[in-house]
Amino acid sequence: MQRLRLKADGRIVEIRDGQEFPLAPPMPVANPASDHVAGFAPTTVSPASLPPATVPEVRDLRQRARLTQIEFAARLGVPVETIRNWEQGKRAPRGPARALLAVIAHAPETVFAALDRHIAG
Incomplete structure (x- = not known):
C-alpha cells in the first residue's frame, strides 16, 4: 500500500523505506522580477500555494x-453544503x-481507503 504524507509546505510525498519521495515533480514557474535581470529563473511551487483554479474541479x-x-x-x-458550495463556485476549498483534493486527484483509492480506515477505527 502506498503511504503518502502532506508536508507543512503543501508538498505531497510518498514514504518508502523510511525515505520521502515527491509524488509529483516540482513545477517550474517564471519569476517576472528575475526574468528581466538574469534570464529565466525557475522556482518551485507547492500545491497549497496554487490559485484555486488550478486545483482539480x-x-x-x-x-x-x-x-x-x-x-x-x-x-x-464535511457537510454536504460544503461540497455544493465548492461545486457551484460559491466557495473555494x-x-x-x-x-486533500490534490492528493485525491493523484491517488483517489489510497486516500479513500485511508479515510475509510480512519472513520471505521
Missing part, C-alpha cells in the same frame, strides 16, 4: 470517484481541503 473529482455529493461529503467528513 471538485465536481470532476467526485464524478470520477462515482460518488454522490452526500457520499463524497461523508467520505471527506482552502488550506487542508485543497491539499
Whole structure:
C-alpha cells in the first residue's frame, strides 16, 4: 500500500523505506522580477500555494470517484453544503481541503481507503 504524507509546505510525498519521495515533480514557474535581470529563473511551487483554479474541479473529482455529493461529503467528513458550495463556485476549498483534493486527484483509492480506515477505527 502506498503511504503518502502532506508536508507543512503543501508538498505531497510518498514514504518508502523510511525515505520521502515527491509524488509529483516540482513545477517550474517564471519569476517576472528575475526574468528581466538574469534570464529565466525557475522556482518551485507547492500545491497549497496554487490559485484555486488550478486545483482539480471538485465536481470532476467526485464524478470520477462515482460518488454522490452526500457520499463524497461523508467520505471527506464535511457537510454536504460544503461540497455544493465548492461545486457551484460559491466557495473555494482552502488550506487542508485543497491539499486533500490534490492528493485525491493523484491517488483517489489510497486516500479513500485511508479515510475509510480512519472513520471505521
